[in-house]
Amino acid sequence: MQPSTADFDAFYQASARRMVLYLYAVCGDVAEAQDFAQESYARAWQHWPRVSALDDPEGWVRTVGWRLAANRWRGLRRRWAAQARMGPPDVVTASPSPDRVAVVAALQRLPAAQRQAVALHYLLDMSVQEIAHSTGTPTGTIKARLSRARTALAGLLGDHSPEVSDVAPRS
Incomplete structure (x- = not known):
């Protein structure tokens, strides 16, 4: 049974x-x-x-x-x-700097796809090809997302210096 x-x-x-x-x-x-x-x-x-x-x-x-x-x-x-x-983990007691708060807030205003491309490229130091491969997105699309994100971030952060707005993505 x-x-x-x-x-x-x-x-x-x-x-x-x-x-x-x-x-x-x-x-x-x-x-x-x-x-x-x-x-x-x-x-x-x-x-x-x-x-x-x-x-x-x-x-x-x-x-x-x-x-x-x-x-x-x-x-x-x-x-x-x-x-x-x-050893014990480092205790972070200091508040984030105003610059860090501004960058995080600006990143949150980007579309998700641009934010992902920026994070992978600049925070994880991945090349455009590596990002394209890992996300299954064409290389040209990744380059466009990075370019648009840099332009948007420059406007949001009020920084039009060459370091931020004119940096070409690594291929």
């Missing part, structure tokens, strides 16, 4: 509270325990025909929950070890 949705629902109703309590004891955080339980039951549902045929379906869900919690702890330990090796 094929297991049904009703079978899974009954299984869930009978075991979910115990599972959350167990996982809470394992990880010490109610929200994480609920997340691990939810993920465990989602995986059980995906494999319900096989899981329901086991002698102890709840044991299967419990094992999945344990592994999810253990993987979370392993990830945290790796993160802590990396932080210990690299």
